[in-house]
Each structure stands twice: as structure tokens, then as C-alpha cells.
Amino acid sequence: MLPVSQAEATILDLVKPLDKQRDAEFVSLLIAIERILAAPAIGHLDFPHWDNSAMDGYAVRYEDVQYASSQQPVVLEIVDEIPAGRSPQQLIKAGQAARIFTGAVMPEGADTVVMQEQTQREGDRVTILTAPQPQAFVRHQASYYQAGKTLLAPGTMLRAAQIAVLAAAQCNQLKVYRRPRVAIISTGDELVHPETPLEIGQLVDSNQYALTALVTQTGAEPIPMGIVPDRPLVLQKAFSKAIATADVVLSSGGVSVGDYDYVEEILTALGAEMHVRSVAMKPGKPLTVAKFSPAHATERKLVLYFGLPGNPVSALVCFWRFVQPALRKLSGLADNWGPAYVKARSRQDLSSDGKRETYIWGQLHLIDGYFEFQPASGSLNSGNLINFAQANGLAMIPMGQTAVASGDEVRVLQFGFPIMS
Ligand code: AMP
Ligand code: MG
Numbered sequence: 001m002l003p004v005s006q007a008e009a010t011i012l013d014l015v016k017p018l019d020k021q022r023d024a025e026f027v028s029l030l031i032a033i034e035r036i037l038a039a040p041a042i043g044h045l046d047f048p049h050w051d052n053s054a055m056d057g058y059a060v061r062y063e064d065v066q067y068a069s070s071q072q073p074v075v076l077e078i079v080d081e082i083p084a085g086r087s088p089q090q091l092i093k094a095g096q097a098a099r100i101f102t103g104a105v106m107p108e109g110a111d112t113v114v115m116q117e118q119t120q121r122e123g124d125r126v127t128i129l130t131a132p133q134p135q136a137f138v139r140h141q142a143s144y145y146q147a148g149k150t151l152l153a154p155g156t157m158l159r160a161a162q163i164a165v166l167a168a169a170q171c172n173q174l175k176v177y178r179r180p181r182v183a184i185i186s187t188g189d190e191l192v193h194p195e196t197p198l199e200i201g202q203l204v205d206s207n208q209y210a211l212t213a214l215v216t217q218t219g220a221e222p223i224p225m226g227i228v229p230d231r232p233l234v235l236q237k238a239f240s241k242a243i244a245t246a247d248v249v250l251s252s253g254g255v256s257v258g259d260y261d262y263v264e265e266i267l268t269a270l271g272a273e274m275h276v277r278s279v280a281m282k283p284g285k286p287l288t289v290a291k292f293s294p295a296h297a298t299e300r301k302l303v304l305y306f307g308l309p310g311n312p313v314s315a316l317v318c319f320w321r322f323v324q325p326a327l328r329k330l331s332g333l334a335d336n337w338g339p340a341y342v343k344a345r346s347r348q349d350l351s352s353d354g355k356r357e358t359y360i361w362g363q364l365h366l367i368d369g370y371f372e373f374q375p376a377s378g379s380l381n382s383g384n385l386i387n388f389a390q391a392n393g394l395a396m397i398p399m400g401q402t403a404v405a406s407g408d409e410v411r412v413l414q415f416g417f418p419i420m421s
Pocket of ligand 2: 188189260
């Protein structure tokens with residue numbers, strides 16, 4: 001049994017990010033939402049694009065107004081009016097000014113803006129009552145960003161803020177990584193599709209659906225490959241097909257030590273390198289992780305195989321704890337692969353046998369900006385999927401610790417939106 005931190009390190013070490021040449025494509029701005037940059041985004045526009053005014057006021061020559069005061073006001077001739085979006089028509093000479101508005105381009109000759117509150121206007125003359133600072137209220141061209149420099153680095157996920165920046169910079173085509181392909185297989189003679197009426201002893205294959213949802217939410221491409229019975233030859237064929245198709249294979253079930261648990265044996269027969277056989281965590285102990293190396297140097301890189309436990313709760317916990325970070329690294333994301341833990345005050349006593357890192361599912365509530373954790377009510381065993389439906393977090397009790405007292409702080413792996421009450 002590997003400690004969780006060691007299993008995590010082993011898994012992340014096995015993941016080699018997608019190739020920034022071979023596994024990248026050019027897409028347009030709106031298609032790039034939530035994709036990951038495979039090359040630096042470089043703008044060809046300075047920010048600001050032009051020297052412009054940060055205020056409504058008057059564009060002036062500093063030397064004309066540097067000694068202005070209410071005792072010694074300076075009167076200037078207004079020779080132009082420059083709203084935002086219009087190009088200045090006049091050069092500002094000594095004794096002159098231009099009416100200017102926020103965002104409008106500074107006219108040649110002027111270097112400073114006097115805000116309108118510090119002026120008085122009469123017809124085409126303006127009186128300056130206070131000396132401004134030199135270059136006051138001028139936003140200088142390229143002072144935020146210089147064309148040709150890296151705007152966004154490779155490995156950045158493109159979300160609203162980044163998309164806004166790219167749009168403003170007219171970066172209309174982005175080189176992004178393709179989505180990792182993730183094959184999903186459910187193993188078990190007892191499993192049926194949700195639309196099939198159950199015969200006695202049968203069970204719906206919920207893992208196929210849960211894992212498809214999770215893979216999609218992680219920004220990868222799910223390839224649902226259906227249910228495979230517990231028969232070694234059929235399993236072997238299904239696994240080979242999955243390995244040939246995907247970057248990552250997720251199977252669930254068949255990783256315990258029962259008579260019908262064939263996964264590890266088949267992986268070995270297919271030439272996999274076994275890296276994780278079990279992890280000191282609860283739920284999720286039988287997690288199996290293997291690597292398939294390419295047979296030829298020219299082939300696409302390795303395929304990572306996760307044999308997840310069949311128990312629906314265990315499969316989900318293993319996904320959040322190990323698979324999601326691995327998929328994020330694989331997808332080209334530079335960092336922050338997760339999982340994200342928040343600190344919460346437990347509303348109840350939590351317990352563990354201390355022998356394994358224990359995850360207790362329940363609800364994260366956000367009260368005045370502070371998290372509280374309420375364990376799920378009813379049976380907290382990994383076969384009980386039903387009380388998982390209201391859960392949004394997994395409280396973690398480290399190995400060696402047996403309890404968290406009500407009112408004490410606990411780290412919670414957050415996987416859903418907090419409840420605001
Ligand atoms: P196993 O690891 O194959 O022994 O499965 C452990 C438990 O999880 C058994 O009760 C299975 O019936 C259940 N199980 C396995 N696969 C699935 C699945 N795809 N969907 C829902 N439950 C499953
Ligand atoms: Mg099974």
C-alpha cells in the first residue's frame with residue numbers, strides 16, 4: 001500500500017504532457033475557451049495603443065500651465081475637440097489647448113491633461129486654475145504592454161479574463177493543445193445500462209456516466225467504451241482497443257482480490273508496467289495504475305492506465321484525488337493541477353481507523369466567508385452512492401489520525417460549489 005502522497009508523486013511523474021507541436025491545433029477565439037495554450041500568445045498592438053487621456057478635461061502643454069493657480073490663472077485658446085474614437089485634427093501650440101474626453105487620443109504638442117473640474121470655460125477659451133503634474137492623466141502608449149512581447153505563456157488555460165485580453169489584442173487564432181482522449185470501460189458481469197430493466201442481482205453501470213461527466217468537466221474528451229463482462233479474453237480485447245485509442249484509460253471494477261478481479265493480470269499480460277497496486281486511502285484502496293510505453297520510438301507517447309475500484313464512491317474519490325490532476329498535467333496546463341483543499345470547521349465529530357488516509361464525503365457550507373463541513377447523513381460506506389448526490393466535498397483525515405472533533409479544522413477536497421448557508 002503506497003501512502004497517498006507517494007501515489008500522487010508516482011502518478012504525476014508518469015504523466016508526460018501532450019506534445020506542443022504534434023498535439024496542438026489552431027482554433028479561433030471562442031473555440032479556445034477553457035483550452036490550454038500550446039504556444040505563447042504574442043500581440044501586435046501596444047497597450048494602450050496610443051497616448052490617450054484618462055480624464056475628461058483639456059489637453060495642454062505642461063510648460064504653459066506649470067505656474068497656474070487661482071491667483072495667476074492661465075487662459076488658453078481651445079483649438080480642437082477630441083471625443084473618444086476621433087483622431088485629433090490640430091497640433092497644440094503654445095497658448096493652446098484641446099477639449100478632450102476619457103480614452104481619446106492625445107493631440108500632438110500636448111503632453112498633459114488638466115481635469116475639467118480645475119478649469120473654467122468661456123466660449124473657445126479655457127482658464128486653468130491649478131498647475132497639474134507634468135504628464136498628468138496621460139496614459140502612455142505601450143505603458144501596459146509592448147507589442148511583440150509574450151502576452152500569455154504556454155500552459156495557460158484560457159478563461160474569461162484571458163479571452164478578453166486576447167480579443168483586445170486581436171489575437172484571433174490561438175495554438176492550443178488538443179483535448180486528451182480518455183477511454184472509459186466498466187467491468188463486471190452484474191452491470192447493465194440505465195435503460196435495461198434489472199434482473200435480480202444486477203446493477204446499473206453508473207461509473208460509466210460519472211466518469212464521462214468528470215472527464216468532460218476536466219476538459220478532456222471522454223470515449224465511453226461500455227460494459228465488459230468479467231471474462232479475461234473479452235477484457236483483454238477491450239483493454240487493447242482502449243490503449244490503442246486513448247491517451248488515458250479508466251476502467252472501473254475488477255481491481256480487488258476476488259476471483260473475478262482480472263484487471264492487473266490482464267494489464268501484465270498486455271505488457272504494462274505496474275506502478276501502483278494499492279493506496280493507503282479509504283475509500284479507494286485497490287487503485288491500480290499502469291503505464292504502456294510505445295512499442296516504437298515513432299509512436300505517440302505512453303498511455304496511462306487507471307484501474308479504478310468498482311465501488312461508485314471509490315471510483316469518484318480516486319478520480320478527484322489522482323486522475324483529475326493527471327489529466328490536467330497531460331493537457332498541457334503548466335501548474336495548479338490540484339486537487340484543491342479548503343480549510344473548514346467540522347460541524348460534527350469525524351473518525352477514521354487511522355490506518356489509511358480517510359475521505360469523508362459531505363457538504364461544504366460557506367458562512368460569512370468561512371467554510372464549515374457537514375458530513376453526509378446516513379451510511380458513509382463506499383457502496384452508498386445516494387447520499388453522495390448532495391455532497392460537494394471530501395473531508396480528509398490524514399493517516400495516523402483517528403478523529404477530528406466537532407468545531408475543529410479539517411481540510412476538505414472541494415469538488416462542487418459551496419452551499420451558502
Ligand atoms: P469490484 O471492484 O468489481 O469488485 O466492484 C465493487 C463494487 O462496485 C461491486 O459492488 C460492484 O457491483 C460495484 N460496481 C462495479 N462496477 C460498477 C459500475 N460500473 N457502476 C456501478 N457500480 C459498480
Ligand atoms: Mg467486479
